[in-house]
Amino acid sequence: MQAAIAEARASEAAGEVPVGAIIVSPTGEVIARGSNHVLRDSDPTAHAEIVALRSAGTALGNYRLLGCTLYSTLEPCSMCAGAILHARIARLVYAAADPKAGACGSVIAVMNHPALNHRVELVEGVLAEECGKMLTDFFRSKRT
Numbered sequence: 001m002q003a004a005i006a007e008a009r010a011s012e013a014a015g016e017v018p019v020g021a022i023i024v025s026p027t028g029e030v031i032a033r034g035s036n037h038v039l040r041d042s043d044p045t046a047h048a049e050i051v052a053l054r055s056a057g058t059a060l061g062n063y064r065l066l067g068c069t070l071y072s073t074l075e076p077c078s079m080c081a082g083a084i085l086h087a088r089i090a091r092l093v094y095a096a097a098d099p100k101a102g103a104c105g106s107v108i109a110v111m112n113h114p115a116l117n118h119r120v121e122l123v124e125g126v127l128a129e130e131c132g133k134m135l136t137d138f139f140r141s142k143r144t
Contacts, residue, residue: 001095001127003030004071007048008134011035018134019074021048023056023089026067032056048072049080053087064088073131075102075124081110084120091121095131 007020016036023032034052038044049072057063069091070084076094081103084092092111094104103110104122112119 001071001073001093003033004048004073004095005127005131005134007033007035008073008131011048012134012138014040016040018138019048019072021052021070021072023052023065024069024071025060026090031059031068045079047077047080048074049076050083053083057087066090069093071126073127074098074135075104075106076111077101078103078108078110085111085116085118088118089120091123093123093126095126095128096135097124097128 003022004020007022008018011020012018016039019036021034022030025031032052032055034048034055036048037046037051049070052070056065056068065087067090070089072094074094074096075098076084077098097106099106101107111122
């Protein structure tokens with residue numbers, strides 16, 4: 001999660017919402033990193049998780065990321081949750097819950113929906129306080 005936090009800090013330094021993600025292979029190697037690029041790329045799909053998924057697919061030469069773990073500093077939104085499911089990520093570890101757009105149960109339960117055939121092991125709340133504070137501080141500074 002510390003590597004994902006470093007990506008979130010890079011997002012913030014670039015003026016983006018501080019969310020970061022990394023993807024780890026089944027052997028424990030970091031194969032992809034992602035930070036928000038929504039503003040920089042004028043791309044509404046360039047969330048940290050999507051950036052990392054794209055990079056991991058390229059690194060492995062396959063859109064199926066079997067056995068991989070995705071670490072994110074924020075609970076994924078419905079777009080990212082759908083992409084995580086389609087990529088067949090085995091495990092999702094996220095820090096802060098997202099009470100406005102979280103799709104792992106905070107707002108909607110896209111992840112592991114009973115009608116879908118793929119299941120992802122979920123680990124919630126890892127370093128949640130630190131990641132939540134980073135987001136709160138970022139948005140507080142934007143309002144002042």
